[in-house]
Amino acid sequence: ETGVTQTPRHLVMGMTNKKSLKCEQHLGHNAMYWYKQSAKKPLELMFVYSLEERVENNSVPSRFSPECPNSSHLFLHLHTLQPEDSALYLCASSQTSGSVDTQYFGPGTRLTVL
Amino acid sequence: GQNIDQPTEMTATEGAIVQINCTYQTSGFNGLFWYQQHAGEAPTFLSYNVLDGLEEKGRFSSFLSRSKGYSYLLLKELQMKDSASYLCAVMDSNYQLIWGAGTKLIIKP
Numbered sequence: 001e002t003g004v005t006q007t008p009r010h011l012v013m014g015m016t017n018k019k020s021l022k023c024e025q026h027l028g029h030n031a032m033y034w035y036k037q038s039a040k041k042p043l044e045l046m047f048v049y050s051l052e053e054r055v056e057n058n059s060v061p062s063r064f065s066p067e068c069p070n071s072s073h074l075f076l077h078l079h080t081l082q083p084e085d086s087a088l089y090l091c092a093s094s095q096t097s098g099s100v101d102t103q104y105f106g107p108g109t110r111l112t113v114l
Numbered sequence: 115g116q117n118i119d120q121p122t123e124m125t126a127t128e129g130a131i132v133q134i135n136c137t138y139q140t141s142g143f144n145g146l147f148w149y150q151q152h153a154g155e156a157p158t159f160l161s162y163n164v165l166d167g168l169e170e171k172g173r174f175s176s177f178l179s180r181s182k183g184y185s186y187l188l189l190k191e192l193q194m195k196d197s198a199s200y201l202c203a204v205m206d207s208n209y210q211l212i213w214g215a216g217t218k219l220i221i222k223p
Contacts, residue, residue, distance in 0.1 A: 004156070042118065042213040098209050100144050105156040
């Protein structure tokens with residue numbers, strides 16, 4: 001399936017680097033999400049965008065900066081990360097964000113911070 | 115606080131039946147989702163329950179009891195490709211998904 005794509009699939013970066021994760025959805029949805037998935041832990045919601053407006057920011061450190069230029073694209077800009085930020089970063093989309101809608105996920109970016 | 119509990123790991127035999135349980139305590143309830151996630155891949159939607167009872171979809175069935183804060187996913191005629199993690203998630207009163215840590219299912223020949 002290619003409904004939600006993410007690039008890169010793997011990323012290794014140093015603590016002083018700046019990098020960006022990209023997500024694109026081809027489902028015509030209006031809401032997009034960033035999640036963090038760490039081993040043996042529940043998915044953590046980081047950011048929610050609805051119609052390109054940020055509607056949720058779950059107390060995420062400022063070293064993570066989201067950007068949603070249009071309803072099909074979502075970015076996560078990373079700078080001065082810490083080793084504990086190493087995780088799988090998942091993007092998802094749904095028709096809307098304020099009602100019962102199924103979220104569809106991309107394959108994730110496996111991030112390693114050295 | 116909000117909490118979703120599910121077993122960390124389960125093992126079953128090919129061709130058998132397995133039941134993965136999920137209990138929850140959340141602020142409001144707008145339905146319960148089950149997702150399947152193969153290693154290194156995207157979580158994929160399996161089922162959604164909002165009313166009590168059993169929903170059957172091929173080899174997979176999902177059950178919900180709202181009064182008990184309990185759900186299970188039932189997998190029949192297990193195949194090797196069913197080896198994956200199964201994620202339980204509840205949509206709360208703010209329409210946010212609250213996730214369990216997932217159950218890793220290992221299928222043995």
